Amino acid sequence: MRLSADKFAQYTFLGIACSAIASLMLIAVFSLKEGLPFILWYGPVEFLTSTNWNPQENQFGVGAMIVASLWVTAGAMLIGAPLGVAVAVFLSEFVPRPVMRVIKPAIELLAGIPSVVYGFIGMMVLAPLIRRHLGGPGLCILSAAIVLGIMVLPTVISISVDAIGAVPNSFREGALALGATRWQAVRMVVLKAARSGIVASIILGMGRAVGETMAVIMVAGNTPRLPHGLLEPVRTLTANIAIEMSAAIGRHREALFATGVVLFVVIMGLNSLAMAVMRRKGAR
């Protein structure tokens, strides 16, 4: 009886695990089927490098939007990753347990706030501030990067705190027993031991930043032109799909699927880049 229950559970979970992979495969296959013929028809080089997006005149270059997505993501991670890891270190190493038990769920709650709310606050508070003090239209790369930087914090903090918490206490004790200060123990031992988890948190945060759509539409300005500075409005790959899909037919619709393919590849690329960085650091 128990054996068969075990088997049942085993196959159930196997099925669930496979369905997750199957979903991923289906999304990939569907996007490729819809988008790839268009890319081949339009010319891959032209599609990826042209910065001219003008569907009315059958001009579909996503170069400017690739650049915009990379800029916004990089900006968001420059803000979110150091801040998130620093908060995680502070929470797990320097704050008494009971306090942390209150603060960590509060931070995780941030992940539950709908992205439209982040976008709204960015639009009403952040963009006017930037317009007033730094110039430009306010809706720009910088606004999007700041809003996304804050949005990735719960992901980065929560996973980093877990990673740091999983570091055996014997490492801390060993370091302190050799005369290290608490900060030295954290910096030289604990962070090294938690490195893979921290990198994973940053990769997941980055995935969230690349894929975020609503908040970006609201604060980035949405102009499909190549940006020349942080204060210029941009349109990211995700925003392009979301803004135009409802009205798109024919080639235009296919071009948006092709944009999705590019987005898919960009996310894969960023992930494997992060993995490669992690592996090289691990070997050293």
Add this chain to the structure above:
Amino acid sequence: MSNHATQIPAAAAAATGPKMRVERLDLYYGAFQALRDVSMPFARNHITALIGPSGCGKSTLLRVLNRMNDLIPGVLVQGLVELDGCDIYAPDTDVCELRTRVGMVFQRPNPFPLSVRDNILFGLRVAGVRNRGRLDETLERSLRSAWLWENLKDRLNDPAIDLPLDQQQRLCIARLLAVSPEVILMDEPCSALDPIATAKIEELMIGLKRDYTIVIVTHNMQQAARISDFTGYMLLGDMVEFGPTTKVFTDPGDVRTQDYISGRYG
């Protein structure tokens, strides 16, 4: 007692008295009293063993000596703990410096997730040593002292976690020797090791006592009898009996010590 006043007796004690000493020591974890009126010396260049059943306070006593108990919230230490005649619980004590003078080897080998080299040099780097020559010299000297140089001289950049357990434990000892401690505290250093590895560590400890004062906590009474010069038997936070190891094991003065020892042998 001011720091100035402790300097002179310290110099005198350094020559003759015990390396470390606890006097009328009480320790509380919150409301629970873990050590009761413990007094004992730790003789210079000798091995002192602390034995007793689990929960008797022997590890707690060990962790008093390098103030590792400070890390546990709610610990209260009362009484005198001296290193070379200086009170290590005095308010002006530099705890980091104390821990380089009174080093510790833990129950389970705990090499850091770093290379062999970075493990050994950790203590020096923490202390701010950057001189390459000195680092290299210390690396070799420490590994040689723990009989690891021949095994590891070509594997200095390998992760220390990949070593076999007994080498990991000797690496932890070498890592400690690199900071040139005066006292080595060992908290059941062989409990994770097999008998052959244990024998190696014991032999190493006997070799080390020429240069260091060693305090070992052990569950293994044969081990205490084999390697220690003095033994303290603890029970429920009390130091039941303290004396030369041969005396404690062959002619115990307290019936509880006798029960414990004969119970384990029988």
